[in-house]
Amino acid sequence: MSSALDLESAQLLSPDQPRSRLSPKTKKVLAGGVGLACLGVLAIGHFDASSSPALGAATLADDVLDTTPNTTVQLPNATAAIDRIGSLPDPEAMTPALTMLALGDWGGTLGKENGDPGSCCVIYNGWVNPNSYRFQIDYWAQNYVAELMALSANELAPSRILSHGDNFYWVGVGLDNAKYRFEQSFEKVYNQPSLQYVPWINVMGNHDIGGANFICGDSEPYYECSSPSELVDYLEHRYLAQSSYKSPYGDRWVLRDHYYVERVERNGVVVEIFNIDTNYAEGSGGKEVCCQCYGYAAKYNTNAGVCGNTERGAPSCAGGSTELYDACINRINAWADEGYTRARADIAASDADFTIINTHYSPHYHMNNEKMLKWYDLCNATNVTLWINGHTHGFNHDIATWGTHFIENGGGGGYFTANSPVIENDLVKNQWLVEGQPYGIFELSFSKDWLKAQFVTFDNDWVFGGFDYSKLKVGGIARGHCWYIPSAHSDVPKRGVECNSSVNGAIGAPLWWS
Template sequence: DDPKNAPCRQAVAWAAVGGKADAGKAQEYFGEMKSVTGVDWPDGTEADFQRLYFCGPPGGKAQCGLPPCTCSDPPCGTCYADGFAAPPPLPPRPGCTNGTGGIQCKPPSTALGYKGMAWPSMSFSGKKEMHIFAIGDWGGLDGSHQPTEGRTSLSIYNGGKKKGPSVFPRDRKNKDTTVLLCHHFTFLQCYCDPPCPTAINHECKPGCGFVKGVDDRAQILVAKSMEARAAKSHPDYILNVGDNFYWGGIEKNCGTPMDKLSFQAHHQFTQIYEGVYNGPGLSGKPWLSVLGNHDWGGRVFNNGWDQQISYTWYSDRWILPAPYWSQHVEYPDQGFSVDIYMIDSNAMDAMDPSASPSHNLCGPINPAGADCSVAGGPSSAGTCKSWFKSFWAENQMWLEAELPKSKADWQIVVTHFNCGHEQAWYKKLHQNFGLDLLVTGHRHDQELWDPKELRAGDTDRDLGGLMCFVTGGGGGISSEATPNPADKHDWFGEGQYGFFDLTISKSKIFLQSINYDGTVLKEATLTHA
């Protein structure tokens, strides 16, 4: 009865009578009602529509205050007022009292406010084997997401309009990327169930290399494989190399205040992350994270990348306090430590405005007036490339200053772009500054670059002795090549979908590339020189 809820009452009353009477428009507007309330719109009562407007506002437009209801999706404790999530209590963290303490206690005023800062040290006791998992390019399409701000639905094929993640089918090319084997629009037909009603490409073409039950369930399969292995190895934390949500990160414009959480961010995190990566040995484990190019927007720069940073203070396991930051880890009972440096390499996809429209953060698909200056990001498409190049130089200067200060036994860098980018610089970091391991993603497969296997003349893979791996096979997007192990002609590495398991000790790091079915694909051992 609060006067401020008048718009809510009007909307609910209209929906329960006149709104659902227009069947054509009602299906378009209330089509997701059953997934939110458990009741489809033709059978909905006024109470059901009230729950819909509280828990999953049609079109993402929140008109109702905090709900006196039980939301099925998302849970009632995080329903929405004014388009933002009701802030949950901050996870209890040592040293935080009444908002005081370190950076873990409250978000910065802008998304870049904590860049280059260290998250509080973590410590893991015991004499057991110590494990770290690594994964990237894992966050699929949120098919039950309701688009806002003029955006299109993330459901791009029949069968994709559902709760939880759906895989994004991208082009498949040959290994040298010189021949297009399967165009995205052709590949879509492999995922459509039932077949998509288009005038062309009525069937899945053999050249796509589609493996049913794998390509269309990749994120879930990798997550289940992680869950099964975590139950045995109990990783202490996860290294997340980015591309956390396809196609373009959080589907909202940048600029949400850092102490707020948008409906879109909460929904995507709930559907694609929180509801997927769980189980004994995996639940509650910290995810040390960076942004990928798709988290910035993929082909624009103004999506809700800042909301991924904000989520750090809404979560008890998601850690992304800035685009570049550091983490110190102690293993006191085994007498060693690790310094982990998380950096943002997405300048690699920042090009001139007219270049590569489908894969250019600064390209022509950016909307007119795109501006992330309020969040600390680029102010326009015209200044976007120079902003990212300057930001990358800032990352580099920071890392070159931090590495020599490290007293840890191991130094690890985590970033999004795959092994081979900025090759000479990483070679210098290894040979001059003591970098031990480079953890990457971006290419959608699994590749373990063991310097002991370097062939004479293979200059493209020469990192000067630095161990590197690509773990871009998290399954949010289709793999570079077919996952069919009988057809490895166009494989870059040892697998297409999977993650890595690192066993770390004072003297060595044992690396294992794990397939989506739990198979160990490749191993290597890193020791101090």
């Protein structure tokens, strides 16, 4: 793999993003992803590893996590904590009033029928290794996850599907090719009866607005922009190509704006989803989009390895044009700033039982210190229940001292899975990091008092076929890490309790790297 592809896979902050004010650390690196995990440690060289937390007797009665360095945070499961959940009923006895599914980074490239792996797979010396274990799963991973979602939807009958962006690898869609890409990458993949009429609540990821390639044009191949105004116009075209799409199945594709609110009410339970464009993040975010380095590397016949470290004004960044770069990054920053301002006011005024931020990036995995603290302040001040995002192609669950839960959910099958090391700080502690490199989704089930969030992946009955999709044997659902999160209006500690059914060990596929 090239260094540029390594950086894209790890999806971590670059070394110049300081976090010293909050003294974060890498908590653990799992053996299943040694190659990219070690790269991630190098990419954030000042983090060091420590042991993972144990579960057991706990401090649920205290509403603030112990942030003493190297302290293990211990939390109870639901049964052990039943006498410490205040006036709320036993979460294990909850009957969901409504359910949702959530996935990220799912929109793989086309051409697999003709043998083109595109975004799906680990590349060795310029090509895939069809004899490798994980290639058998990677090649058609998006379609496999769609089948997994359909199994879950058959059981849960979800009211919504939350999508965290990177809907169309590598570079998004233009106005002229959007219809075809939607048909091939969306409608034909998620066509199972249990999914077909469920609304998808979407945000844009970095790959939806250009990735790191040329931005101008309304269909591939996209070309070098000639002026700042042209660049900004085509940035908006990338958004418009997705937001204007009308699905023939109940208009199920929803992308109303760079910021919008989706309110769901059912059986007396209210959930509000605040969909926010955070593409100004540092982890393969706004800078990489605006530099368009892969486009310029091809133009000048230079090694794309420079794209991991290019900067404003460099020839590999917008061809050295600071005017092009600034126009682009200013527009992306404006989307995020507007989203922040509106979300802060809307969440503060919300009467919902649960408030969810749906976006592409995580504050502590992908943003610099200033942006991270700003979003933390919003979540704390407005009592956000859950922040759920993609971008990193793996899964983890973190809990803030004030009670907001952060779930990374980026293994939807559009790009090969690659977990990052855990990043913690004085305000947010890790509770779970998936083992191995499995694909999967999250199930979200709501009662009046509890949100149950559970990781879902393939059970052991699945048979994967590599290049040959006809060899697929669909198995069943393996449910893993699971947490009960109390409603926004409850008087109990917001960190909640682990489900009795929670499985934190290795499940799903692939479980190792090669």
